[in-house]
Every structure is written in structure tokens, then in C-alpha cells.
Amino acid sequence: MYPLKRNRRLRTTEAMRSLVRENTITANDFIVPVFVVEGNGVKDEIPSMPNYYRYSLDTLQDEIKELWSLGLKSVLLFVKVPENLKDNAGKEALNPDGLMQRAIKTVKNTCPEMIVMTDVALDPYSQYGHDGIVANGEIVNDPTTTFLANMALSHAQAGADVIAPSDMMDGRILAMRSLLEEEGFYNTGIMSYSAKYASAFYGPFRDALDSAPVDLQDIPKDKKSYQMDPANREEAIRETLMDIDEGADIVMVKPGLCYLDIVRDIRNVVDIPVAVYQVSGEYAMLKAAAEKGWLDHDAVMMEQILSIKRAGATLIASYFAKDVVKLLS
Numbered sequence: 001m002y003p004l005k006r007n008r009r010l011r012t013t014e015a016m017r018s019l020v021r022e023n024t025i026t027a028n029d030f031i032v033p034v035f036v037v038e039g040n041g042v043k044d045e046i047p048s049m050p051n052y053y054r055y056s057l058d059t060l061q062d063e064i065k066e067l068w069s070l071g072l073k074s075v076l077l078f079v080k081v082p083e084n085l086k087d088n089a090g091k092e093a094l095n096p097d098g099l100m101q102r103a104i105k106t107v108k109n110t111c112p113e114m115i116v117m118t119d120v121a122l123d124p125y126s127q128y129g130h131d132g133i134v135a136n137g138e139i140v141n142d143p144t145t146t147f148l149a150n151m152a153l154s155h156a157q158a159g160a161d162v163i164a165p166s167d168m169m170d171g172r173i174l175a176m177r178s179l180l181e182e183e184g185f186y187n188t189g190i191m192s193y194s195a196k197y198a199s200a201f202y203g204p205f206r207d208a209l210d211s212a213p214v215d216l217q218d219i220p221k222d223k224k225s226y227q228m229d230p231a232n233r234e235e236a237i238r239e240t241l242m243d244i245d246e247g248a249d250i251v252m253v254k255p256g257l258c259y260l261d262i263v264r265d266i267r268n269v270v271d272i273p274v275a276v277y278q279v280s281g282e283y284a285m286l287k288a289a290a291e292k293g294w295l296d297h298d299a300v301m302m303e304q305i306l307s308i309k310r311a312g313a314t315l316i317a318s319y320f321a322k323d324v325v326k327l328l329s
């Protein structure tokens with residue numbers, strides 16, 4: 001007897017397919033990364049990230065209004081720090097009137113309901129391009145976590161809703177959570193980059209912020225002593241569970257597409273939201289292939305986003321967020 005079960009019955013029409021679809025994408029799925037620079041009237045395209053821009057505080061306001069009108073409800077802020085303000089201690093990162101602090105206030109003044117998330121790591125402020133303080137040829141852990149906790153506090157004081165530490169130091173979540181509680185910021189969320197890999201996909205982002213590790217003798221030229229080894233899977237679970245114990249509200253896997261096995265592993269063992277960061281190199285790859293006419297931009301973009309969601313993402317930080325919601329409407 002020919003099969004009683006025919007899986008194709010549920011694929012016959014778009015209406016039927018939509019009834020049995022397991023995952024859908026909406027504007028609620030996204031966190032929009034936003035790059036901010038000093039200046040006036042700046043909307044500066046990032047060469048390795050076509051159609052993605054750095055904004056000065058005035059042009060940022062229009063962008064925020066547009067994002068909100070599209071239904072996008074959260075931004076993740078990054079700042080490009082002038083070279084003369086960089087050091088090895090992150091002094092400028094704690095400036096209450098620094099670019100990040102002003103950017104937070106600008107977003108909140110423009111659109112009070114927009115969820116403001118902020119990157120917490122030393123690299124855009126570091127003369128060495130490292131996420132922590134460099135001493136004796138090493139990125140030193142404990143002095144860095146103390147500093148990062150103060151940086152997190154400074155963002156909270158400026159009005160950030162969620163702090164997003166991307167540095168991968170040990171113990172930083174506990175340091176930040178403790179200080180935020182102590183100072184009365186008990187409603188400030190922490191989205192921890194818990195399983196962040198030492199990836200070559202961050203190249204365009206480092207172009208955008210001019211934040212790549214410097215090539216100097218006695219200074220590590222990569223971030224492999226703190227970001228995770230791409231060969232490791234079990235370790236991602238350990239890192240993530242520790243961050244939850246230390247007080248993270250949302251955990252994150254980064255990058256996205258090459259690490260979907262990790263996303264699923266983590267989704268299966270944690271009971272809090274899991275964010276995935278589809279990073280700059282992933283964006284650049286598709287833009288480049290589409291420019292050459294080798295891939296259908298929109299179709300591949302949607303397939304990638306859907307795959308990240310299917311793998312287990314609750315939230316997706318993506319440079320495609322605007323493109324996706326425009327396509328959806």
C-alpha cells in the first residue's frame with residue numbers, strides 16, 4: 001500500500017503553509033545596532049557595511065523616529081570615540097557628558113519608549129583596541145571588571161534601560177549587577193554577551209568604530225585570551241550558566257549563523273531570553289554577494305533571520321532589522 005502519510009499535503013498552498021508554520025518574524029524580534037559619532041549633520045556610510053551609517057546626535061533623532069515608526073522597539077548603541085580621547089583606562093567612558101551618555105539621552109528624549117541598550121567594553125575607548133585594560137602584555141581581568149561596572153553605572157545614570165557587556169571578562173556580570181543594585185538601579189537590565197567567540201566576522205564593525213586591536217610589540221593582536229575559541233561548544237553552556245547565576249537577564253550568542261548549534265544548545269538548557277547577534281561580517285557577506293548579483297538579497301536575508309529564530313533566538317541583534325521590517329509591511 002502506498003504511504004498513508006504524505007507530508008506534502010501540508011505544503012500545497014501558501015495559506016496551508018502559513019497555518020502550520022512553526023516560526024514567524026516580526027518587528028518585536030529585533031534589536032537595532034546603532035553607530036554614533038561626534039559632529040553635526042553626519043550620516044556617514046560605513047564602507048564595509050553598505051547602506052549602514054554612523055549618525056551624529058542630530059541625525060540620530062530622525063533615525064530613532066523612523067525605527068520607532070517601523071515598529072522597532074530597541075536599539076543597541078555603539079560610539080566612535082575620537083582618537084585623542086582614547087587611553088588605557090577608559091577615562092572618557094565614564095564622562096557623564098561623553099558621547100555615549102549624550103546618545104542615550106538623545107534617544108530617550110526623542111522617543112522615551114524606545115528601549116536603549118548600550119555596549120559595555122573598553123575597546124572603542126582603548127588606545128590598544130582591547131576590551132579591557134592592558135598591563136604586562138595581558139588584558140587584566142579584575143581591574144577591568146571594576147572599571148566596566150563603573151561604565152555600566154554611568155550608562156544607567158544617563159538613562160540606559162539595558163546594559164550589554166561585550167567584553168568576556170570573568171565575573172563582570174556579578175560586578176555590574178552588584179554595583180547597579182547598590183546604587184539603586186535595580187530595574188536596569190543586563191544583556192550579557194555570554195558566549196561570544198573570537199571571530200573573524202567582526203572586521204567591518206571594527207572599521208565602523210576604528211577599534212581594531214593595534215599591531216604593537218608586546219600587545220596581543222587578537223582577542224583570543226578572552227573571547228571564546230570557535231572550536232568549543234560545551235564551554236558556551238558553562239559561560240552562559242555562570243552569567244545567569246551572576247545576574248544576567250538576557251544571554252547572548254555571537255556571531256549568529258556559524259553558531260546556531262550553540263544557540264540551540266543554550267535554548268535547551270536556559271529559561272531566560274536568548275539573544276543572537278548577527279554580526280557585521282555576516283551583513284557584509286550578503287551585501288557583497290547581492291551587489292554582484294550572486295544571491296537574492298531579500299530572500300537570503302529572510303532565510304537567515306528565520307534560521308536564527310528557528311535555532312532558538314528570542315531576540316536578534318541585526319543590521320538587517322530595518323530591511324526586514326520594511327519587507328514585512
Ligand code: PBG
Nearest residue numbers: 121123166201202205279280281
Ligand atoms: C566590542 C564589540 C564588538 C562587537 C560588538 N561589540 C567587536 C569585538 O568584540 O571586537 C562586534 C559586532 C559586529 O561585528 O557586528 N567589544
